[in-house]
Amino acid sequence: MMTRLFSPLDLRDTTIPNRVMVSPMCQYSCEQRDGLATDWHRTHLGSRAVGGAGLVMTEATAVEPRGRISPEDLGIWSDEHADALRPITEFVREQGSVPAIQLAHAGRKAATSRPWDGHDPLGPDEGGWAVVGPTDEPWPYEGEAPPTERLSVEEIESVIDSFRTAAERALNAGFEVTEVHAAHGYLLHEFLSPVTNTREDDYGGDFEGRTRLLREVTQTVRDVWPDEKPVFVRISATDWLPDRESWTLDDSVRLADRLGVDLLDVSGGGIHPDSRPEQAGPNYQVRYAERIREETDLQVGAVGGITTPEQAEALLANERADLAIVGREHLRDPYFALHAAETLDATEEVESPPQYRRAFGF
Ligand code: FNR
Numbered sequence: 001m002m003t004r005l006f007s008p009l010d011l012r013d014t015t016i017p018n019r020v021m022v023s024p025m026c027q028y029s030c031e032q033r034d035g036l037a038t039d040w041h042r043t044h045l046g047s048r049a050v051g052g053a054g055l056v057m058t059e060a061t062a063v064e065p066r067g068r069i070s071p072e073d074l075g076i077w078s079d080e081h082a083d084a085l086r087p088i089t090e091f092v093r094e095q096g097s098v099p100a101i102q103l104a105h106a107g108r109k110a111a112t113s114r115p116w117d118g119h120d121p122l123g124p125d126e127g128g129w130a131v132v133g134p135t136d137e138p139w140p141y142e143g144e145a146p147p148t149e150r151l152s153v154e155e156i157e158s159v160i161d162s163f164r165t166a167a168e169r170a171l172n173a174g175f176e177v178t179e180v181h182a183a184h185g186y187l188l189h190e191f192l193s194p195v196t197n198t199r200e201d202d203y204g205g206d207f208e209g210r211t212r213l214l215r216e217v218t219q220t221v222r223d224v225w226p227d228e229k230p231v232f233v234r235i236s237a238t239d240w241l242p243d244r245e246s247w248t249l250d251d252s253v254r255l256a257d258r259l260g261v262d263l264l265d266v267s268g269g270g271i272h273p274d275s276r277p278e279q280a281g282p283n284y285q286v287r288y289a290e291r292i293r294e295e296t297d298l299q300v301g302a303v304g305g306i307t308t309p310e311q312a313e314a315l316l317a318n319e320r321a322d323l324a325i326v327g328r329e330h331l332r333d334p335y336f337a338l339h340a341a342e343t344l345d346a347t348e349e350v351e352s353p354p355q356y357r358r359a360f361g362f
Pocket of ligand 1: 023024025026027059060102181183184234267303304305306325326327328329
């Protein structure tokens with residue numbers, strides 16, 4: 001049977017061999033707190049490439065040290081960081097998958113301990129640092145918040161520059177796709193949303209001002225990324241805060257075509273502790289991707305609550321999205337794509353690792 005899930009997706013000159021993407025997921029596993037990829041990242045990302053996913057995306061990879069969520073996050077702020085990532089991109093390619101990197105800055109949500117250590121803000125004596133945002137208003141922590149500094153226009157320019165050099169290094173490390181992380185309440189989302197951006201200068205105020213930083217970052221990344229390779233952006237399609245002035249799905253539709261990207265990765269929420277999904281369970285964010293797809297010329301990726309092959313196939317076949325982005329199910333099952341090929345009777349359409357063929361029966 002010809003499936004949609006195992007049909008290739010062509011973006012510029014890049015062919016993604018199937019439409020399963022490993023969603024970016026922080027591993028909090030740079031034990032030395034230096035942002036350098038470790039054996040954990042090589043094994044984790046490598047396994048998912050062996051497992052058949054068409055595109056394997058790294059976790060949020062910080063463009064500068066203060067842009068890490070936790071001190072154990074991956075970074076790409078020096079050539080040494082690119083060198084540590086290169087074996088991963090080579091291995092992912094050897095498996096027939098496309099290596100992709102999510103470039104990120106955590107803004108005012110940076111400098112916290114990892115989830116299994118409590119996800120609390122870290123003071124300077126615990127390895128924390130002063131975090132930055134569109135204003136000096138901190139994330140509303142229950143306890144004491146770390147000092148939050150408002151970025152000046154000169155500092156904003158330096159953040160844009162950090163994205164530029166990060167993209168250059170990502171290319172040098174062998175990545176094929178780069179994704180700008182503008183979702184989940186991190187720095188670029190903090191500028192988009194009126195909940196967090198109350199600036200009155202060129203980077204705040206109206207829709208034009210609030211979207212300026214993301215548009216400039218995306219343009220900068222696009223400028224250094226080769227013409228034949230795709231750029232993605234991940235957004236939170238809505239803040240899920242209908243009771244106040246916030247970023248809405250209408251705003252996302254309005255912004256989407258102006259970003260000049262090849263694919264929009266459509267997520268949601270994260271800007272404030274009150275932000276809660278409108279819907280839970282399977283496909284809980286797919287309708288945002290669907291609406292953006294309908295109203296723009298963009299290809300879109302849907303993420304959130306996609307856990308079964310049938311579900312992934314249906315949302316693609318019904319033209320609700322172009323790429324099925326699978327997060328937590330990939331933590332449960334690194335071989336999600338190979339299992340999906342078996343379930344959907346699509347084993348002819350997928351390259352399986354010869355080492356594992358006897359087990360998978362194809
Ligand atoms: C995430 N998520 C996430 N998102 C992102 O854009 N960058 C990131 O680094 C991370 N890190 C991360 C770590 C872990 C452990 C989880 C579970 C999630 C969000 C993730 O990519 C995805 O959008 C959500 O998990 C929803 O998709 P699933 O899990 O329902 O398929």
